[in-house]
Amino acid sequence: MNYLDYINSNKERYLDELKQFLSIPSVSTDPKHKHDVRACAEFVEKKLTEAGLENVKVYETGGHPLVYGDWLYAGDDKPTVLIYGHYDVQPVDPLELWNAPPFSPTIKGDKIFARGASDDKGQVFIHVKSIESYLKTKGNLPINVKIIVEGEEEIGSDHLDSFIESNKSLLGCDFVLVSDTAMYQPGLPAICYGLRGLVYMEVNVTGPNRDLHSGAFGGAVDNPANALAHIISRLKDLNGEILIPGFYDDVKELTDDEREEFRKLPFNEEKFKDDLGVEDVFGEKGYTTLERKSARPTLDVNGIWGGFQGEGAKTVLPSKAGAKISMRLVPDQDPDKIQNLFTDYIKSIAPKSVKVEISGTHNAKPAITPIDSDEINAAKVALKRSFGVEPVFIREGGSIPVVNTFQELLNAPTILIGFGLNDENIHSPNEHFDLNNFYKGIESISFYFEELGKLNYSNK
Helix, strand or coil: CCHHHHHHHCHHHHHHHHHHHHCCCCECCCHHHHHHHHHHHHHHHHHHHHHCCEEEEEECCCCCCEEEEEECCCCCCCCEEEEEEECCECCCCCHHHCCCCCCCCEEECCEEECCCCCCCHHHHHHHHHHHHHHHHHCCCCCCEEEEEEECCHHHCCCCHHHHHHHCHHHHCCCEEEECCCECCECCECEEEEEECEEEEEEEEEECCCCCEEHHHHECCECCHHHHHHHHHHCCECCCCCECCCCCCCCCCCCCHHHHHHHHHCCCCHHHHHHHHCCCCCCCCCCCCHHHHHHHCCCCEEEEEEECCCCCCCCCEECCEEEEEEEEEECCCCCHHHHHHHHHHHHHHHCCCCCEEEEEEEEEECCEECCCCCHHHHHHHHHHHHHHCCCCEEEEECCCCHHHHHHHHHCCCCEEEECCECCCCCCCCCCCEEEHHHHHHHHHHHHHHHHHHCCCCCCCC
């Protein structure tokens, strides 16, 4: 039996095992799920072992554990690929908006609904089953494979960098393969060659030492909510341009070739607006919607609070107000520099009548990978074999912080081939994964292993 026959004959078992995986509430941010997170790591350990990998082990970190396994018998003239993914998931709130319990996987048509279905358990399982299909039919892989599956991606991978730093030899590879992104659209696979970075800040404004009656004190004491609104209003202009001095200084502009590739992508702006229920798009002038959402820097208020929030009226002048603000960065912006520019600017525009505290929560560097390598070409061939169409090249608007870490600590470029879809509600109620793409993903990665096995690394 060849590996494709094996895949086709085991689809029902794959689905049953995926349901088991998705049933584990591995919410990394919630302490009450600590034991569930560990149970999920042990499930991954079991499945890697059953697939035929060696040296499979659950490694302890300062937080949640991670799982490693490898198969290293293809020879020095074949590439060594490090596969990365994560088994932890986002919280499920608001629970009442789910159509079925988030940890009771439900099949509707060709889709499986559960938290983590697309981000990232379903996509991690694609690689596990691709490896299994080779080892159970051929007894070997055409390449050397290492895999690491962590349990803290959804909370910033706090302990992953130190693990990589301490285990460079264990994790050494020629390149890293990640499936934690999306296809461009149904039926059209994508190779993601760029990710935006991230700076996440919190701004807290304090005025009087207690909430005050707005009639008795309004007009005499500055209102922290008003002051915060004043600060936020000066972060961007009406055209979407960020007003922080020096913010754009290091931005690596899109090349003409890149902008031409963006123009080739099938994109219907009217459908985009209809799907989001908005009357018009908005963003930085001089760039298309696709360019703005994946290849230009941004600044957005992610949360804002202060004052009375209940029903009815309460004439209060609040003592405190605050906001969470994120900035997505592009090559070659440096998160630490942007954080400092943001902090200095907020201090310069903050009213003296209130106290303003500014803190950063987490940063991530942007990443970009050359698209003319042998490994990328092999991916193009594999995806076309599976889907029957040429894949497109995209840049992703989100951030995967470890991608830059792999480049800096392991000197390993990262190739991102995702099989999710952008409308699968990751991080939202009713997250789901198209099972057609799940099975196509297993086939595609198996083809990719085969194509990579044709490369000769003896001169590298």
